[in-house]
Amino acid sequence: MRFRLLGPLAVEGHDHPLRLDGRRPRAVLALLLLEAGSLVRVDRIVDAVWGESPPRTVRTQVHGQISVVRRWLRALPDVRVVTHDTGYLLQVDPSDVDVAVFRRLARQGRTLAATGQPVAAAEAYRSALTLHVGPPLGDIDAPFARAAATGLTDERLTVLGDLMRLDLAAGRHHELIPVLSALVERHPLHEPLWCHLLVALHRAGRRSEAVGCYQRARALLREELGVEPGPELSLAYRSLLAAEPAADPGADLTRTLSRLAEVERTLAEIRQQLSRLGLDAPTARSVGPTAPPVVSPRSDDGAAHVEVAA
Template identity: 70%
Template sequence: MRFRLLGPFAVEEDGRPVRLDGNRARCVLALLLLNPGTLVPVERIIDEVWGDAPPRSVRTQVHAQISVIRRGLRALPEVEVRTHATGYLLRVRPDEIDVAVFRQLTRQARAEAALGRPIAAAEAYRAALRLYAGPPLGDLDAPFARAEAGRLAEERLAALTELIGLDLAAGRHHELIPKLTTLVERHPLHEPLWRHLLVALHAAGRRSEAIACYRRARAVLRDELGLEPGRELSRAYRDLLASEGPLTVDPRGDALDRALTRLARVERMLRDIRRELELGEPSR
């Protein structure tokens, strides 16, 4: 790949860096790379790169930065910045841009998972995640760069979470517990990670720690967002409570804990009743 945005911004040719001077030129090129083959209006470039208070000469500055970009890309003759009446369009192959390759690999991974091919899905996720070399657009200073960096970080976290789900299904719960513990510290509001940690602890036989994990997640979500855990995390907790083995629930637990415990017991009773009905009762 010639264009790298998933980390410090870089342009390369045959593994050698292509020099591109100036933060503004690098930001304009990064914006065009995030919209390959799409006409980006000059007004949008101004808003995204210069922000709310551009200088009066900003249009002249945009044209100047495009000239800098064109000089820098001379070593890449098949890459071209085209001028249109209202803006600019970057002609480049998507497979030369790491963001586009990352998104293609994650689409491939999800398709493989949907087709029931978890090993191929995991390989595609790992290939996608290897493209990240640090915080996305980490050395660019522009309004769009900060917002886009957040979106790209969220895409990485989503792919990582889905890969962990595949690894858990493959039985790798013991080795994933330390990683998940670190991840929930970094992303305490990301419920799927809490769910994965709960499932991993439960599968590893660490049931009381799994219960504590749920309670901590619930406390964080309530304190930070004013919300109860979502359906998937709550279902994982109910499955935990309904599982075999002694239930190590603190009797001083709150109302939801007690309600979930009662629900698990009722569900076990209903399963027993259905089993007896299936076997047949003696007639009276």
Template identity: 75%
Template sequence: MRFRLLGPLTVEGAEDPLRLDGRRPRAVLAFLLLEAGALLRVEQIVDAVWGDAPPRTVRTQVHAQISVARRWLRALPDVRIVTHATGYALQVAPSDVDVSVFRQLVRQGRTLAGTGQPAEAAEAYRSALGLHRGEPLVDIEAPFAAAAAARLADERLGALAELIGLDLAAGRHHDLIPALSALVERHPWHEPLWCHLLVALNRAGRRGEAIRCYQRARRLFRDELGVEPGSELTLAYRSLLTGGPAAELSGEMARTLNRLSEAERILGEVRQQLSRLGLDGWAARPNPVAPPVPPRSSDGGATDAEIAA
């Protein structure tokens, strides 16, 4: 990979990483990389990099920062910024951008898990998580960066939860309990992690702790969000109380969560395409089938060593 965004922005040339100086051109290049292949209107770049109060000369500044980015990319074959009548597009192979590779590996993991190849799926997830070298876009200062970094951190956390589900199915519940206990402290609104912790405690013979775990999660959701736990966590708890087949339930939960995550990703891509076509009003409409998702904090971009991989 030549371009890394899952951590500090890095562009690797033929021999050594290129030196990237300047806050604005770094932000412009990062935004182009996140939207690689798409035509970005000048107005989109202005909103992303300069925000709501751009200077009067902002269009000239956009052209200047694009020129700087082109100089950085000059030594890289098959990578170029193309000028269109209304904006710019970065032409780069998806395999050259770590964000694209991460998403491809996660999709591969979901496909493998859904076709009964858990070991291969786990390897794909571990490879994806290994691409994170810290907080995404950690050194990019621009209005778009915070939201983009939060989205990438959420994608990472989702992939981590799916990997944990596979490891639980493989019988690693004893090893996973300490890591899961730490993860729910850092991400208390991430229900799949609570589900996994409940199942892991139950399988380890710590039924009383599993019951207290559910009660704590329920109080947290009710007191802080005003909602009851979702169906996956509720089913896991009922299985715990009735002595049902927790292993089969966990596998079914993992498959359900995978399908929901993939549907959410596809809907997000559709909305982005609609926005690029100027149909922002439609794209901004709330999803009629998805419940609101509470904000989540980042886990610091830690690697999958958290789960004793």
């Protein structure tokens, strides 16, 4: 790609990055790239780059900044700024602009997911996310930049959430827990991330942590935005409360080992009693707690019975 906005503004020439000097021409180029293929009116450029108190000569300055941008783009003959009566239009192949490519991959991922192709959808989402190399428009100093960067970040988080949903469906909840925990710290008001973290914790059997996750998310949303959790997070929480507590994966093994140890202690006591009575005790080797009981095919009366295997 020749034009990058999902990080510091960068323009690639034929064999090296172009040097882009000047705060305002960089801002003008970034604005034209965000609206590539559409007419950007001069009034829009003034508001976006100069803000609420532009100088009286601002229209002349706009023409000057456009001239600078055109000089930068001379190295790219198939990219040009077209002048109209009311503004300017940047003609560029969308596949050369990272924002346009990101949005295309995001749409592709959603289509693949909706048509039952989760693996291909996840690949499209991951390809889209790799285009973000830093805070969007991170080095653009202009009034429009903050709102534009916030919008681009929200788009990234939406795609990331869609990818997390696919990974959860694929059973990757254990490995997603640390990733999601870090994400909600960085984006504490992004509700879908909290929802995915709650689900991941629940599926991993960490019920009390999942409840705490919901309570923390609810407190943040109420304190910062004055709202209650939305339908998706609320439904995930109700499902958590309605579900049976997930069993500890090691609980069954622990109970089995405990029972085997108890059987071994009982057999030792029987051998001691037989020895005190002067009777011969059957010879049996000590059994470790992990040895499973074995069912003998037949006993003396033809019925199956349980023996402790040596």
